[in-house]
Amino acid sequence: xxxxxxxxxxxxxxxxxxxxxxxxxxxxxxxxxxxxxxxxxxxxxxxxxxxxxxxxxxxxxxxxxxxxxxxxxxxxxxxxxxxxxxxxxxxxxxxxxxxxxxxxxxxxxxxxxxxxxxxxxxxxxxxxxxxxxxxxxxxxxxxxxxxxxxxxxxxxxxxxxxxxxxxxxxxxxxxxxxxxxxxxxxxxxxxxxxxxxxxxxxxxxxxxxxxxxxxxxxxxxxxxxxxxxxxxxxxxxxxxxxxxxxxxxxxxxxxxxxx
Amino acid sequence: xxxxxxxxxxxxxxxxxxxxxxxxxxxxxxxxxxxxxxxxxxxxxxxxxxxxxxxxxxxxxxxxxxxxxxxxxxxxxxxxxxxxxxxxxxxxxxxxxxxxxxxxxxxxxxxxxxxxxxxxxxxxxxxxxxxxxxxxxxxxxxxxxxxxxxxxxxxxxxxxxxxxxxxxxxxxxxxxxxxxxxxxxxxxxxxxxxxxxxxxxxxxxxxxxxxxxxxxxxxxxxxxxxxxxxxxxxxxxxxxxxxxxxxxxxxxxxxxxxxxxx
Numbered sequence: 001x002x003x004x005x006x007x008x009x010x011x012x013x014x015x016x017x018x019x020x021x022x023x024x025x026x027x028x029x030x031x032x033x034x035x036x037x038x039x040x041x042x043x044x045x046x047x048x049x050x051x052x053x054x055x056x057x058x059x060x061x062x063x064x065x066x067x068x069x070x071x072x073x074x075x076x077x078x079x080x081x082x083x084x085x086x087x088x089x090x091x092x093x094x095x096x097x098x099x100x101x102x103x104x105x106x107x108x109x110x111x112x113x114x115x116x117x118x119x120x121x122x123x124x125x126x127x128x129x130x131x132x133x134x135x136x137x138x139x140x141x142x143x144x145x146x147x148x149x150x151x152x153x154x155x156x157x158x159x160x161x162x163x164x165x166x167x168x169x170x171x172x173x174x175x176x177x178x179x180x181x182x183x184x185x186x187x188x189x190x191x192x193x194x195x196x197x198x199x200x201x202x203x204x205x206x207x208x209x210x211x212x213x214x215x216x217x218x219x220x221x222x223x224x225x226x227x228x229x230x231x232x233x234x235x236x237x238x239x240x241x242x243x244x245x246x247x248x249x250x251x252x253x254x255x256x257x258x259x
Numbered sequence: 260x261x262x263x264x265x266x267x268x269x270x271x272x273x274x275x276x277x278x279x280x281x282x283x284x285x286x287x288x289x290x291x292x293x294x295x296x297x298x299x300x301x302x303x304x305x306x307x308x309x310x311x312x313x314x315x316x317x318x319x320x321x322x323x324x325x326x327x328x329x330x331x332x333x334x335x336x337x338x339x340x341x342x343x344x345x346x347x348x349x350x351x352x353x354x355x356x357x358x359x360x361x362x363x364x365x366x367x368x369x370x371x372x373x374x375x376x377x378x379x380x381x382x383x384x385x386x387x388x389x390x391x392x393x394x395x396x397x398x399x400x401x402x403x404x405x406x407x408x409x410x411x412x413x414x415x416x417x418x419x420x421x422x423x424x425x426x427x428x429x430x431x432x433x434x435x436x437x438x439x440x441x442x443x444x445x446x447x448x449x450x451x452x453x454x455x456x457x458x459x460x461x462x463x464x465x466x467x468x469x470x471x472x473x474x475x476x477x478x479x480x481x482x483x484x485x486x487x488x489x490x491x492x493x494x495x496x497x498x499x500x501x502x503x504x505x506x507x508x509x510x511x512x513x514x515x516x517x518x519x520x521x
Contacts, residue, residue, distance in 0.1 A: 150492045151488075151491050172473025182470075183473065186373055188369065188391070
């Protein structure tokens with residue numbers, strides 16, 4: 001009996017150790033004699049398609065380097081980085097979240113602004129409520145969905161409302177742009193306030209309606225290599241790709257504006 | 260249940276994984292307690308949006324538990340007391356929300372009751388619009404919680420067996436009388452524990468609600484959604500509200516345990 005206890009405990013410890021060990025970012029690992037390095041990039045969800053493309057290009061340009069992405073809400077990613085997540089690069093959807101990371105001295109050098117994004121009205125392709133301007137969103141009976149003021153896209157929506165004097169009574173304040181977009185795509189909502197790039201990425205599932213008042217809330221995207229990265233050089237090279245000509249072209253194709 | 264049964268000693272090694280498992284559940288809760296900002300605790304949980312969220316959660320969870328009982332009891336009886344072709348398949352389908360990710364449930368509900376869903380147009384004609392309403396929250400909660408009631412009640416019905424019902428029937432009681440006077444009292448503990456589980460599941464519902472009902476203070480933003488949103492800006496408030504949800508859950512389970520139903 002007693003021996004069993006010891007053996008069981010040993011097995012458990014081993015299992016836990018193995019689980020923890022394999023979960024590590026594994027900065028360098030050798031397989032088949034060739035050394036591969038993993039670069040981990042934490043990026044705002046709205047950068048999913050553009051950054052994935054850049055990751056492929058980066059891997060093609062750097063033999064033996066694998067780029068791993070974690071896409072999510074910027075504030076979620078900040079919380080994870082602050083808790084010691086093994087990230088090499090962080091790209092945020094707004095400066096406020098990047099500021100939190102720099103305030104904790106977690107960024108190597110100064111973050112660089114690499115893109116910007118403005119709001120646009122997304123409507124279902126048949127535009128059932130006939131939305132053509134920001135003012136139309138305030139019409140009674142029009143089901144409008146926005147982001148909650150707590151998240152960047154909602155803060156931008158709030159700023160546009162304040163500056164334009166248009167008061168929108170939304171039927172829902174969603175957690176993320178994706179949630180807003182989904183309510184429009186499924187036709188649940190008549191209109192939603194999303195970023196230009198999100199409406200673009202949704203293709204013909206939604207129609208984008210631009211409005212001049214959007215210029216009062218421009219979201220700037222900063223990127224930075226993280227101080228705790230074990231691959232400083234590679235991290236900096238990835239930042240260079242994003243801010244360089246190739247990266248900027250990919251971003252422009254997705255309708256991101258210059259910072 | 261094990262009254263009078265002689266206690267058989269457990270192998271010693273069992274205690275090691277049991278303790279590790281228990282720690283795994285308890286430790287995160289304890290860790291959360293260490294992060295609670297006690298000095299401003301009541302300030303954090305008494306904001307308008309928090310109070311609205313708590314009240315909405317209690318209201319919708321009660322409503323969905325009621326619906327679970329109304330529909331779940333007959334479902335459990337049909338599954339436990341009859342046999343028909345394809346019953347096994349029906350049972351599996353009805354219990355599907357147990358294993359389905361709630362987000363999937365939300366998407367399914369959206370394509371059924373949404374404005375452009377399967378029934379959405381007919382409902383629209385009748386002047387019923389479910390989207391973005393508190394009704395949608397209750398529907399999402401009922402969808403995920405119903406199987407909990409059906410499973411526990413069906414188990415209770417099978418354990419109780421049909422002998423008393425058969426006796427009552429031979430003595431001339433009509434089916435409804437048998438149900439009311441024999442079956443129901445017999446399985447009442449099972450029904451209560453099923454209802455408590457449904458309530459708890461409804462209280463914690465997140466994925467189906469945010470997908471199907473949206474999120475608006477006082478209308479569709481239940482406590483889990485409020486916690487998720489608060490985390491964006493005010494981590495302290497999120498932790499404080501999480502603790503409130505834990506306390507409510509513990510109270511509910513404690514009440515049920517006190518009555519010996521779980």
